[in-house]
Amino acid sequence: MPQGKPTNVPPDGLTTRQRRNRPLLIVHTGSMKGKSTAAFGLALRSWTAGLPIGVFQFVKSAKWRVGEENAFRALGEAHERTGQGAPVSWHKMGEGWSWIQRGGAADHAADAREGWRQIQRDLTAQRYGLYVLDEFTYPMKWGWVDVDEVVDTLANRSGFQHVVITGRDADPRLVAAADLVVEMTKVKHPMDAGQKGQKGIEW
């Protein structure tokens, strides 16, 4: 395990504490499983550290991630009951964003843009300590949200707000702006051998 020792220290004049406490922009990309999974694993640590968590799922199916969602709802309830950890807010585009009072829209592009607008509002309000923008690379890839605007907003966010973005084909501009980028690559997958997805593992 790395013991938190940086390999080199830049001549930026920052103290160790300032450098330690810098909010990060993290990207989990690549063609393999584990991108979102690792983001939610990261959120476990943020929860324990008392960072309020905001999850924004830019996916269509409500079936996916229900395992993580239920566990984090339980953690949010544990926080309300005992004060341990942090509050958790979970927003799904697939069911229409929770803050919008209308039925399911057919326009996914408009839904994605509305999700991004809310994230911008929350960043301005410094509402969360960790933002999980799950599968957010796709609205960027498909041109539903403007990549330059996303990068600019994130680069200029105020306060102490970590952001983790997951999904394949992360835009090079996003990768350039990120502090940490992990690529999940496939070595072997059970679906290659005819294995189907199963409860408790894939969802």
Next chain:
Amino acid sequence: MPQGKPTNVPPDGLTTRQRRNRPLLIVHTGSMKGKSTAAFGLALRSWTAGLPIGVFQFVKSAKWRVGEENAFRALGEAHERTGQGAPVSWHKMGEGWSWIQRGGAADHAADAREGWRQIQRDLTAQRYGLYVLDEFTYPMKWGWVDVDEVVDTLANRSGFQHVVITGRDADPRLVAAADLVVEMTKVKHPMDAGQKGQKGIEW
């Protein structure tokens, strides 16, 4: 997202249900962060699915993973209180395994072997639905536990028990035996830029 459709179906005579409900041996390896993180993210889904979780940490420092540990202890308590999810057992080699009544030993090799013996006993007893063997590749790499014995035990485990093993340099025999292997590779890491590890992100 993959919708659980296998790319090809082997002529093994299994029904879809049998194929769906096959216990998996999963390996998260590679040089980059996210191996353990993704394993604990996976465990969130297992928890929601009601699979009892056994975590065995083959690491020295108790500092690492404290975020995940606290969150999973909260989930275990939520299960005891409400019946939701599943029980969680968390064992650490770094503090001496919980089932051993003695002070901290200096012999890490013996500690690792004792951890593996307990895992064998638990597999025989079918105690858990998901085993997280965190950093278990290292005792294998260093010759503290016999790789062939590990592979043989896992290949012949009974019942319905998923196993996920994390750590760098997974042995080729373990990779060959696994159903799912993910390699986390580094694209960019903040420690390259002098960023130190920080609470809520690295632990």
